[in-house]
Amino acid sequence: MEREIKQGGALPLGFEWGAVKAGIKASGNPDLAIARASRGAQAAAMFTSNQVVAAPVTVGRKHLGTTGGRVSLVLVNAGNANCATGQAGIDACNQTCIAAAETFGCVFDEVFPSSTGIIGVPFPADKVVAALPELKATMGGTLQNAESFARAIMTTDTRMKVAQATISVGGKEAHLFGAAKGAGMIHPQLGAPVAPHATMLVYLFTDIAADSAQLRELLPPAVERSFNSISIDGDTSTNDTVLLLASGASGLRLDDRSRGAFQGALAEVCEKLAYAIVDDGEGVTHVVTLHITGALSEADAKQVAKAIAHSPLCKTAWSSADPNWGRLMAAAGYSGVKFDPAKVTIRIGNQPVYEGGMRSPAFNEAAAHKVMQQRDYTITLDLRQGTGECRFVTCDLTTEYVKINADYST
CATH class of the missing domain: 3.60.70.12 (L-amino peptidase D-ALA esterase/amidase)
Incomplete structure (x- = not known):
């Protein structure tokens, strides 16, 4: 058929x-x-x-x-x-x-x-x-x-x-x-x-x-x-x-x-x-797809993604294309999902930034910054625990967002 x-x-x-x-x-x-x-x-x-x-x-x-x-x-x-x-x-x-x-x-x-x-x-x-x-x-x-x-x-x-x-x-x-x-x-x-x-x-x-x-x-x-x-x-x-x-x-x-x-x-x-x-988000200059892999379940992957997506520190870093991967790890760490930080890997686009519990030996700050200057890019965080994964689409937080919502009712 x-x-x-x-x-x-x-x-x-x-x-x-x-x-x-x-x-x-x-x-x-x-x-x-x-x-x-x-x-x-x-x-x-x-x-x-x-x-x-x-x-x-x-x-x-x-x-x-x-x-x-x-x-x-x-x-x-x-x-x-x-x-x-x-x-x-x-x-x-x-x-x-x-x-x-x-x-x-x-x-x-x-x-x-x-x-x-x-x-x-x-x-x-x-x-x-x-x-x-x-x-x-x-x-x-x-x-x-x-x-x-x-x-x-x-x-x-x-x-x-x-x-x-x-x-x-x-x-x-x-x-x-x-x-x-x-x-x-x-x-x-x-x-x-x-x-x-x-x-x-x-x-x-x-x-x-x-x-x-x-x-x-x-x-x-x-x-x-x-x-x-x-x-x-x-x-x-x-x-x-x-x-x-x-x-x-x-x-x-x-x-x-x-x-x-x-x-x-x-x-x-x-x-x-x-x-x-x-x-088309208010004040958005960067659309960021969080690809969380290696979780024990899809629900765990989404829980990690939401913690990162809702972190003001992560979102403001994205607005200026700042590859501050420490904020990503911190948000994942307080998400409530248990994992071993030493097993986690992070990539911004195709740029390795974190592995083995520390900054990746291959981390190139300028190259990662260039990826983050694009309108649309993906951050991949692999927990290396299981097969659960999700793709979660979010964005940066800019002064324009603040301006729109500060004056919304007046």
Whole structure:
């Protein structure tokens, strides 16, 4: 049976997208976006594990439970997170869902809401409701429509983040399109689908025919090695959401024949979007992939990676391309993972910097500094204990990040 994954391709069938200016963003840029599955879609979602969650996370989780994973509309606003807004925030979110259901002719519970922006500011539901008729008029199934959706959900992002893939199985094709936003407050810790618990929002659309249970099975492994393996600043948002929708309009079923190809395409799209989020991080000048190998488990490898990724000393050294490998070892050492420092090796790019419990005899500071001047490079740390490994994408910490976030609400 022929199975193929291709980058790009046509947009998934069965969806329309649109965006308008509702007056929520102070900039006056588009800030209200919608995606519609004309015949409904099966869905799976993963939400932030932060104990403080935004109203749309609470409402969206409830709606998925009520409908058994069926979604007809995705309504997203940028500029206001609708978080820490109390019962008034829940009521406002419900008000916009009711109005959207009436405008687009679907069941109230099949509206999936999302918000991103500043926390603690009353939610302007009236602006969302007033913009819905215009939003309906903007909708379409073209790439331009899909990209307008991707742009409208941006906050401190400097560019839209989209990815596409097509699978071919037995002469039939199914398509994937993903749109994401996020540039700060990025250290997603997404829980299991429909789990009780400046933001990352990710929307994945496919026209493969699948039920919600199948999607709930496939989404977590794709997320774990993509969105759960990135960090910009170590802050887990109150609004983080990944939503996967399947319209079924392609006619290709998700079964034993197509599962491998679809799983591969889903992983590819998620990894591209995850990288794009870090690459567009607030103030980022260097994207650093931490390749941790030789751990006793993948979990141990990721624990070491997170300790390094969240170290201000490591991140500031990366900003000036300073090959201060001692900071890497110090962070790994306090990560909580047990290892023998004398067995560890570290490379910056292809440059050896640490081995045998001390600086490598082959360490060339100038050569390592040159590697770190690149926009994108890899640091490899081998614990030499087992076969567990991970790739964790992170970045430097710059004065521009401080400036953006020092003035974010004022």
